[in-house]
Amino acid sequence: MASTVGFPSRARQWLVLTPVMLWITLLVLIPNILMLVYSFWSTKEGVLSREFTMSNYVNVLTSDVTMGILGRTLLTAVGAALLATAIAYAMAWFVVRRLTRWRMLAVLLVIVPLWISYLVRVYSWKLLLGDGGVINSTFLAVGLIDEPLSFMLYSRFSVFLTLTYVSIPFAFVAAYSALERIPTSLLEASSDSGATPGRSFRTVVWPLSRQGVGIGFALAFLICVGDYLTPAMVGGLQGTMFGSLIVNQFGLANNWPLGAAMSIVLLVATGALLAAVARASRSEGILE
Amino acid sequence: MVSFEQVSKRYKGAAINALNDIDLSVRGGEFFSLLGPSGSGKTTCLRLIAGFEQPDSGVISLDGTSMVGVPAYRRDINTVFQNYALFPHMTVAENVAYPLKMRRVPKAQIAPRIAEALDLVSMAGFEERLPQQLSGGQRQRVALARALIGRPRVLLLDEPLGALDLQLRQQMQTVLKQLQREVGITFVYVTHDQGEALSMSDRLAVMSAGRIEQVGTPRDIYYAPATPFVAGFIGKANIAPGEVVRLDSGLVGHWGELTFAVPDSTPIGPCYFSLRPEATQLGPDSGEIRADGVITDIVFLGDSSEVVLSACGLDLIAKVPAHVGFQCHVGQPATVSFSSLDVVRVNG
Numbered sequence: 001m002a003s004t005v006g007f008p009s010r011a012r013q014w015l016v017l018t019p020v021m022l023w024i025t026l027l028v029l030i031p032n033i034l035m036l037v038y039s040f041w042s043t044k045e046g047v048l049s050r051e052f053t054m055s056n057y058v059n060v061l062t063s064d065v066t067m068g069i070l071g072r073t074l075l076t077a078v079g080a081a082l083l084a085t086a087i088a089y090a091m092a093w094f095v096v097r098r099l100t101r102w103r104m105l106a107v108l109l110v111i112v113p114l115w116i117s118y119l120v121r122v123y124s125w126k127l128l129l130g131d132g133g134v135i136n137s138t139f140l141a142v143g144l145i146d147e148p149l150s151f152m153l154y155s156r157f158s159v160f161l162t163l164t165y166v167s168i169p170f171a172f173v174a175a176y177s178a179l180e181r182i183p184t185s186l187l188e189a190s191s192d193s194g195a196t197p198g199r200s201f202r203t204v205v206w207p208l209s210r211q212g213v214g215i216g217f218a219l220a221f222l223i224c225v226g227d228y229l230t231p232a233m234v235g236g237l238q239g240t241m242f243g244s245l246i247v248n249q250f251g252l253a254n255n256w257p258l259g260a261a262m263s264i265v266l267l268v269a270t271g272a273l274l275a276a277v278a279r280a281s282r283s284e285g286i287l288e
Numbered sequence: 289m290v291s292f293e294q295v296s297k298r299y300k301g302a303a304i305n306a307l308n309d310i311d312l313s314v315r316g317g318e319f320f321s322l323l324g325p326s327g328s329g330k331t332t333c334l335r336l337i338a339g340f341e342q343p344d345s346g347v348i349s350l351d352g353t354s355m356v357g358v359p360a361y362r363r364d365i366n367t368v369f370q371n372y373a374l375f376p377h378m379t380v381a382e383n384v385a386y387p388l389k390m391r392r393v394p395k396a397q398i399a400p401r402i403a404e405a406l407d408l409v410s411m412a413g414f415e416e417r418l419p420q421q422l423s424g425g426q427r428q429r430v431a432l433a434r435a436l437i438g439r440p441r442v443l444l445l446d447e448p449l450g451a452l453d454l455q456l457r458q459q460m461q462t463v464l465k466q467l468q469r470e471v472g473i474t475f476v477y478v479t480h481d482q483g484e485a486l487s488m489s490d491r492l493a494v495m496s497a498g499r500i501e502q503v504g505t506p507r508d509i510y511y512a513p514a515t516p517f518v519a520g521f522i523g524k525a526n527i528a529p530g531e532v533v534r535l536d537s538g539l540v541g542h543w544g545e546l547t548f549a550v551p552d553s554t555p556i557g558p559c560y561f562s563l564r565p566e567a568t569q570l571g572p573d574s575g576e577i578r579a580d581g582v583i584t585d586i587v588f589l590g591d592s593s594e595v596v597l598s599a600c601g602l603d604l605i606a607k608v609p610a611h612v613g614f615q616c617h618v619g620q621p622a623t624v625s626f627s628s629l630d631v632v633r634v635n636g
Contacts (some may be wrong), residue, residue, distance in 0.1 A: 099303075188340050189373035191360040193387035194438070203386075207377045 038260035044265060065263070066245065073242035074269060076156065077224035077268045080163040081171070085217045087164075088171035089179075089209075096179045109268035118166070122233050125162045127152040129234070154236025162230050167220035174219060178212020181206070213283025218274050225270055244264055289316040289474050290337055290442055295421035297332055306332040308498045314442075314476060315491075319468050321477045324484040324495035328480045332497075334444050335381030337476060348585070350441065361390070366435035367444040372450070374419040379552070380430050381415035387438040388572045405433040408467065425456045427518070432464075432483040436471060445477045449484065461488055482522050486510065494518045511564075516634050518563040524594075526563040526604050532556050532633065541631065544601030548577050560634040565607035570595060570616070575627035579604060583620045586613055597624050609621050 042053050060066050089132075090202060113121055128134050131148035139145045150156055190200040210286045228243035235241065242262070249259030293312055293313040297397030298305045307329045314320045319446050321329035335341045348355045355363060366387065369505045374383050388398050395474050406412045410428035419427055428448060445464075449457045465488050479485050485492050486506040493503045494517070502514040513519035519527050520614055530543035541550045543561045572578055579601020593613025595606045606624045616622065 069522055183371070183373070185369050185373040185377060188338075188360070189367070189369060189375070189434075190386075190390075191340075192338060192365075192367045193434070194361050194390035195386075196361055199390060204375060 003121050012252075021127060035260045035263055036114045038257050039264050043257055048127045048256070056258050057265070058210045058264050059258060060261050069240060070265065070269065071244050072156070073225060073266075074273070075274055076163065076275070077221050077243065078279075080160050080224045081167060081193050081217050081220035084164045084167040085175070085213060088168050088216060088220075089175045089213060091168075092175035092179050093170055097175065103111040107176065111169050114169050118229065119233075121166060122162055122230050125158065125165065125234055126153065129158050129161075153234060155238050156235075157232040158236075159231050159239040159241065162234050163224040163227060166230070167223045170219040170223060171216035174212045174216030175209070182208050210281045217281075218277055221274070221277075222270070225266070289318075289351060290314040290476065291349050292333070292336075293347045293349075295336065295343045295348060295471055297329075297336065297341065297343050298629075307336075307499050310498075312493060312500060312503065314474060316474055317472050318490040319465070319475045319477065319488060319490035321479060321485040321489040322495060323479055323482060323492050323521075325480055325493050327497075328495040328602045329498040330480075331446060334367070334446055334476065334478050334499075337442065338365055338367050338444055338452045360569045364438075364440050365442045365444060366438055367446065368428075368431050368435045368448045371450065372419075372431040374427055374430060374434070376419055378418075379415065380411065380417050380419070380422070383419065383430060384433045384437055386398070386434060391438065405437040408431075408436065408470075409433045409463070422554065423453055425460065428452065428460065429463075432467070436467075436473070439471075442476060444472045445475060447478055447480070449481075457484075464488065467614060471539055486522070494521060496521070512632060513562055513634055516560045516562070518620040519560070519632070519634055522564050524603070524607075525606060526565065527560055527634070528602055529558065530561040531558045541628075541633070543577075543631065544599075546577060546579060546600050547603070548631065550628070550633065555634055562632045562634050563604070563626060563630055565594060565605040566625045568604065568606040568624050570606050570608050570612060570622060572625055575625045575630075577628055578623055580621065580623050582620050583616055583618055586616055586618065586635075588613060595622070595624075597622060599624060 039056055040052050040054070042049050042051070042055060048253075060198070091110065092098070095103055095110075099106055126133070129152040130136065131150060131154070133151070135152065136145075136148040140148065186204055186208075187200055190204045195203065226243050228241065228247045231239045231241040231244050235244075244268075246259050246262045249255045249262060290312075291314070292310045295307055295310040295312075295610070296305055297307040310329075310333065312333070322333055322491065324330045328423065333343065336343055336353075337350075339355065339358060339362075342356070347437055350365070350590075378386070384402050384405050385398050388401060393401075402415070403412065406415065409432050411426065411429045414422070414426065414430070419430070422430065431448070432505060448464075449460050452460060461484060464475075464477075477488065486509070490504055491503065491505055492509060495502045496511060498516050502509055502518045504512075504514075509518060511523055513522065513525070516527050519525040528543065530541055532539060532550055533543050534556055537549075539550045539552060539554055539556070540547050541554075541561060571574070579597070579599035581597040581604070583595055584598050584603070585596035587594040587596075588610065591610060592614075593608055593610050595608055595613060597604045597606065604624055
């Protein structure tokens, strides 16, 4: 009995799962395994040598410059993602709790930049921050400054600012959907029980939304940590990020094994960080 | 205890007032119900008492102290919400302890009071469950325990039994009424169920379209409805326009083609008259007023039947035992009789 009933349903299960498996295998598993394999190979004068070596990892992990840039990249990404998440959370709170009629419009306005090419969005910051940009020329015109503020472009500051800006919509969507699910009656019940707005936030709103915040932060962080376009366009020399180094290895330097090893190092560092975030943002209880 | 003076409220973007010049006074320790159809303003009244909304004009006071500008978290009032509003990330014990924690009651005192509150609603043993692991009736009890644990001066209940099935609802009605007697806290209870309001309340206010139609004991409201709305909303009633006039022999009421004597104190002029179907009898013998007519409809209700008569220019519903209803048929001539004492004058 059990086998005759079980068989077709198991077959159906496989039918459903096969495309998913295929997708994961072809597009996730194989490329990553290839990258892992590459990272243990090496190049000599542009020719690939398929002998096992740890030299790429030794190079990456012992180079002060590379590790310095890795640390700076993680720091910048965490900082930008944190700031973006904080801004997005506040915006989402305002939209969910204060707006009714204009709510969808507000959500749309936050998300609309995503419709525009990433390149254009980053480039627009160049127009804002450059020596002849909107900010500097305005300040010059009103006499606030005598010469352009040069720290604003081609610096770590500009990379940080741009990364924060581009990741806000993603963090916003996560925070918005988390906050929108909290019914107003829970806030009223909290206030009714004698909790000040601040305590209501700490004991009700935050525990029920921090998982969404964690997801938003992770999204923002991933966007920031692997980005190489933003540093290339607004970063200059100071703003070099780890992603730029990796791109160089696969392009100009034509050293795929070293690039692969760098990618693995970044992957591990990022994975460890996100695991910690996931642990910290786990929340109990289900909102119906 | 709780009083409203000329309170009006209009929600942002709304075309009409949710409340119009409400005057109301709830006495200490009583079970007071706000009864009305949806949109009548009863929940708005409750939200104003709780402090979730502020009145546009007028004053709400608690024990003589004006509550204007006092936020919900500083009012000694607790609410049982319609959808329970339990915190999904907290256990039953944490939910119930929440008001004490927010009022910074020392930890050592909290545990015994949780036990006491859960005991009161027969939910001992459920301390470590999460709300989603409870049935609707159990959540209701936990919500009640959370609202009572802080021993508020007033407990507000917003259609707390609306989501429960009939049997559980009747059981909870008894629980609530007993609980109210036991703890002696003033209950303000919002409902659209007239049976619930009549059976549980010490006094009730009937509301319609943002106004209070009548305040009184269940008996007053049922037997002496002040307006046609109240007469029609509470139970079934035969309501139709009529008039009180003075004749040489004294005051009489004209109702359809019927004429009957009314007490000397009755105001003269056009009015409505209301007659409860259960105060009537089919047949000529049970009162001094007789109306001869034709049966136009018979509705079987299980334990009884309603016979509708077209008589003396009125459509009268008579409530009769079921077996009497079976002997009637539509089109049959019949007589309905009743006492003039049961015909209640209602302001037009």
